[in-house]
Amino acid sequence: MIKIEPHILKRINTWLTPAFDAETQDFIKNSIAFNPQEIQESFYKDLEFGTGGMRGVMGVGTNRINKYTLGRSTQGLSDYMRAYFPNETPKVAIAYDCRHNSKTLAKVVADVFSANGIEVFLFEDLRPTPELSFALKHLKCHCGIVLTASHNPPEYNGYKVYWQDGGQLVPPQDDAIVNKINSTPYSNIKFNANNDLIHFIGKDVDRVFIDASVKNGSFDTPVKAKDNLTIVFTSLHGTSITLVPETLKKAGYKNVHIVKEQEVPNGDFPTVASPNPEEPAALKMALELANKVNADIVIGTDPDCDRLGVAVRNLEGDLELLNGNQTMLMMTDFLLKQWKKEGKIKGKEFIASTIVSTPMMSVLANAYNVECKIVLTGFKWIAKLIHDFKNLNFIGGGEESFGFMVGDFVRDKDAVTSTLLACEVAAQAKAKGSSLYKELIELYVEHGYYKERLISMTKKGIEGAQEIQQMMIDARNNPLTQINGSKVVKIEDYQLSISKNIISGKVDSIDIPKSNVLIYYTEDGSQVALRPSGTEPKIKFYISANTKLNSASEFQKTTKHIEAKIDAIVKDMKLN
Numbered sequence: 001m002i003k004i005e006p007h008i009l010k011r012i013n014t015w016l017t018p019a020f021d022a023e024t025q026d027f028i029k030n031s032i033a034f035n036p037q038e039i040q041e042s043f044y045k046d047l048e049f050g051t052g053g054m055r056g057v058m059g060v061g062t063n064r065i066n067k068y069t070l071g072r073s074t075q076g077l078s079d080y081m082r083a084y085f086p087n088e089t090p091k092v093a094i095a096y097d098c099r100h101n102s103k104t105l106a107k108v109v110a111d112v113f114s115a116n117g118i119e120v121f122l123f124e125d126l127r128p129t130p131e132l133s134f135a136l137k138h139l140k141c142h143c144g145i146v147l148t149a150s151h152n153p154p155e156y157n158g159y160k161v162y163w164q165d166g167g168q169l170v171p172p173q174d175d176a177i178v179n180k181i182n183s184t185p186y187s188n189i190k191f192n193a194n195n196d197l198i199h200f201i202g203k204d205v206d207r208v209f210i211d212a213s214v215k216n217g218s219f220d221t222p223v224k225a226k227d228n229l230t231i232v233f234t235s236l237h238g239t240s241i242t243l244v245p246e247t248l249k250k251a252g253y254k255n256v257h258i259v260k261e262q263e264v265p266n267g268d269f270p271t272v273a274s275p276n277p278e279e280p281a282a283l284k285m286a287l288e289l290a291n292k293v294n295a296d297i298v299i300g301t302d303p304d305c306d307r308l309g310v311a312v313r314n315l316e317g318d319l320e321l322l323n324g325n326q327t328m329l330m331m332t333d334f335l336l337k338q339w340k341k342e343g344k345i346k347g348k349e350f351i352a353s354t355i356v357s358t359p360m361m362s363v364l365a366n367a368y369n370v371e372c373k374i375v376l377t378g379f380k381w382i383a384k385l386i387h388d389f390k391n392l393n394f395i396g397g398g399e400e401s402f403g404f405m406v407g408d409f410v411r412d413k414d415a416v417t418s419t420l421l422a423c424e425v426a427a428q429a430k431a432k433g434s435s436l437y438k439e440l441i442e443l444y445v446e447h448g449y450y451k452e453r454l455i456s457m458t459k460k461g462i463e464g465a466q467e468i469q470q471m472m473i474d475a476r477n478n479p480l481t482q483i484n485g486s487k488v489v490k491i492e493d494y495q496l497s498i499s500k501n502i503i504s505g506k507v508d509s510i511d512i513p514k515s516n517v518l519i520y521y522t523e524d525g526s527q528v529a530l531r532p533s534g535t536e537p538k539i540k541f542y543i544s545a546n547t548k549l550n551s552a553s554e555f556q557k558t559t560k561h562i563e564a565k566i567d568a569i570v571k572d573m574k575l576n
Contacts, residue, residue, distance in 0.1 A: 002036040011043045011062060019187040020068065027060050044462055049178055053160030053168065055149050055536075058101060065157040067108045070147075071189040073159060074109045076181030077143070078116035078190075085142055091119045093139055093201075095132035096147035097239050097304040098265035099157050102126065106147045109159075111193035124202040126265060128239045128305030130414035133166040134209045135201065137411075148304040151276035152536065154268050166411035167383025171513055209416075210243060214251045216407045217420035219338045225431035226252045231297055231423060232290040234259035236275040236282060237266040238303035243416050251420050253427075257293050259286050269303070277302055277309025278402050280321045287311060287319050295319075297426045297436065301415040306379075307402040308415040310422050312436045315556070320437070325358035325452050328398035330440055331418065332361065334425045335396045335406070336368045345370060350389070352382045352397030355494070355517060356529045356542040360450040361397075367447060370395065376494070376515045377531065379403060383411035400452060400542065441552045449549040451562045455541040455575045456533075468532050468539045475518050475530055483522050484565070484572040490521040526569060543569055 004012070012032070016025050031039040042061025047054050047069055054073065058065045081090040092113050096102040103126070110120045121139050123132075129146050136144035144162035152158075161169045161177070169177060231248070233256055235241040241263055248256050262271055262285060269275040272282045277300045280287075290298045290311070298311040298319060310327045314320040322330075332351055339345050350371040353361040365372030371392070375381035377399060386394045386408045398404035403413030406421055426436045444450070459467045476495075480488055481502075492499045494517040497510045519529040529542040545565045549558050570576050 002040070004032065004036050004040055005044075008040055008043050012039065014186070015043075015060070015062075015068075017187070019185075019189075024060055024068070031060075041461055046182070049161075049169070049174065053146075053158055055152060055156060055158035057155050058157050065105070065149075065159070067105065067191075068186055068189070070105055070109055070159055071112050071191060072184055072186055073181050074112040074145075075116070075189045076184040077161065077177055078113055078118055079184065080177050080180045081118060081143060082116065089117065089119055090143065091121065091139065091141040093121045093123075093132060093136045093141045093144045094147075095123045095127045095129065095135070095145075097129070097149075098126050098237060098267050099147070099149055099303065100154065100267040101157060102147045102267070105157065106145075108191070109145055109147070110198050111191055112189060114194040114197040115190035115192050117194070118197065120198045121201050122198055123205075124200045126239045126242065127206075128243055128416055129160070130306055130410045130412055130416055131205065131209050131243065133162055133410045133412045133414075134212065135205050136162055136164075137166045138205065138208060139201075146304065150304055151274065151278075151302040151307070153274065162412075165383065165387045167387065168378070168380035168412065170380050170384045206243065206246075210247050210250055212409050213243075213247050213414075213417040213420060216409055217247075217417040217424065218251045219334075219424055219428075221252075221424050221427050222431065223252060225427040226423075227254060229253065229255060229297065229423060229427040229430060230293060230295040231256045231299065232259065232286050232293065232295040233257070233298075233419070234262045234283065234286040234300040235265075235305075236272060236277065236300055236303065237262050237264065237269050238275060238301060238305060239265065240301040240305035240415060240419075241265065244301065244305070244419050247416055247420055248423065251423075253420075253423055257289055257295065259289055261285060275303050277307060278324065283309055283311060283321060290319055296430060297423065299419050299422060301419065302402075305415045306413040308404070308418050308422070309402055312426065314437050322440075323452065324398070324400040324402040325360070325450070326440055327402065327422065328353070328400070328404055329358065329360055329364065329443060330425055330436060331404055331406075331421050332396055332398070333364060333443055334421070334428075336364070336370065339395055340368060344393075348391065349393045349395055350385070351395050352385055354378070354381070354399040355492075355519065356531060356540075357398070357400040358450050358452050359527065359544060359546070360447060363447045363450075364443075376512060376517070377401075378534070379405060379411075379413045381512075386411065400454065438552070441549075441555050444549045444555070445552055448546055449558055449562060450544065450546040451559075451566060452542065452544045453566050453570070455543065455570060456538045457541075457575075458536075458538050460537045464537050468537075471539055472516060472518065472530065472532065480520055480573075483520060483526065483528060484569045486522040486524040486526060488520050489523050492517075492519040492521075494518070526565070528569065528573070541573070541575055545569070
């Protein structure tokens with residue numbers, strides 16, 4: 001019989017008070033008697049704000065997503081907003097995705113805000129996350145909330161907070177708000193809505209957002225080129241079905257085939273093991289349809305439509321899923337070409353990426369004489385750059401995990417506009433007798449062939465979290481001196497904010513916020529980054545290697561060489 005730890009039992013007993021309903025209390029009492037392991041997992045800690053907000057399994061407890069944990073977060077945020085905006089009525093926009101309980105929980109959040117005198121604009125039905133970022137600014141709101149767990153399994157849900165600029169919370173405001181939430185007793189939550197302050201929004205905002213997406217994501221592609229591109233699209237049972245087909249149609253793309261079996265939103269995601277466009281298996285049905293209709297490009301989006309997976313035909317004519325770095329490079333290069341052609345590059349422009357994404361983004365920026373700003377993982381940091389550098393023009397940017405942002409009209413990754421942009425790249429390439437894949441190879445010939453691979457290890461529960469923590473401690477205390485026979489020449493530790501040159505011994509400070517990330521740089525130009533996920537029970541290893549590609553004809557031979565090199569790194573680090 002598992003004995004519940006005393007400090008956890010104390011947390012549990014808080015939920016057996018009148019502040020919590022009878023159903024919740026009965027569930028807890030039953031779990032203590034018959035499922036103590038699960039109740040410990042549910043209460044051993046509070047859900048934390050990670051890189052993508054607060055995300056967790058739905059259920060009863062402080063470590064679960066439920067009306068009380070979301071209510072407490074909303075109450076703390078309400079108290080903060082009323083103090084931060086003392087002379088006005090704060091306004092908040094709320095959206096939600098296709099997950100179980102999302103609509104109900106969104107209404108709970110709206111009720112709490114309204115009970116605190118905050119005006120609420122609540123989407124009438126599920127909508128993509130990027131539309132919330134847009135709507136927040138469009139409606140001149142002070143804050144925005146999205147109920148989503150992105151690509152996590154069906155049992156998850158989440159709570160993302162956006163601020164006035166349309167970007168997610170960043171320091172120092174995030175800490176101030178989290179501290180306010182943590183000091184808020186559950187008994188303080190005001191659940192009784194003021195319905196006069198809750199307004200439902202929908203098609204009116206959709207129209208404006210679609211127009212803005214078309215304006216920012218299309219670039220003089222001839223009508224014939226659009227008609228000549230065959231597209232297969234899947235929403236993977238998510239929210240993108242509400243906007244992406246209409247956006248493509250508005251932009252002039254008529255030859256769009258939708259995977260009907262995955263068209264209807266469904267929080268169980270019944271046709272896929274995981275609704276994650278990073279995984280080829282998630283696009284299996286889309287690829288099958290694409291082969292039937294001889295499609296040029298396949299695009300699938302995650303449940304809240306902020307990330308996209310893109311598959312195109314390779315040199316053999318087979319459909320191949322690009323990784324997030326490749327998609328980001330192609331879209332960024334396309335945008336840079338358009339800006340250059342239009343004479344808009346004047347020395348005050350920048351692109352952006354993250355510390356675990358491909359180093360080739362910086363190489364690309366140098367080629368166009370623009371700046372490449374590198375930030376921590378998460379689009380909130382890219383949005384912060386736009387806020388902090390108002391004298392510079394943001395062209396676009398992304399990260400390896402299949403997210404991209406086109407311009408600054410949305411301040412988060414945006415699969416609606418990015419889907420359109422990917423089609424523009426493919427259509428223009430095909431129109432000149434090339435293809436998106438061939439254009440990618442030419443990019444490697446011009447700038448060097450950079451290849452990346454992500455290895456994820458899942459470690460669930462209390463023991464898993466401790467194991468991940470210990471892995472990072474060991475990596476810091478006993479750093480690798482070589483990787484696959486190549487000497488480690490530099491180590492960046494983003495938790496300690498230091499960059500150490502192993503050869504010279506020189507230590508420089510890293511001037512970005514602290515994060516639990518460690519990056520090894522080797523003598524042969526390879527990189528390996530270690531990072532615990534901020535939204536999943538995983539530790540991630542990001543591997544990057546590069547080499548020269550002399551010509552497109554040597555692409556396949558060079559690919560085998562660089563893949564073998566990454567395989568050797570994985571083996572050497574015992575990651576397989």
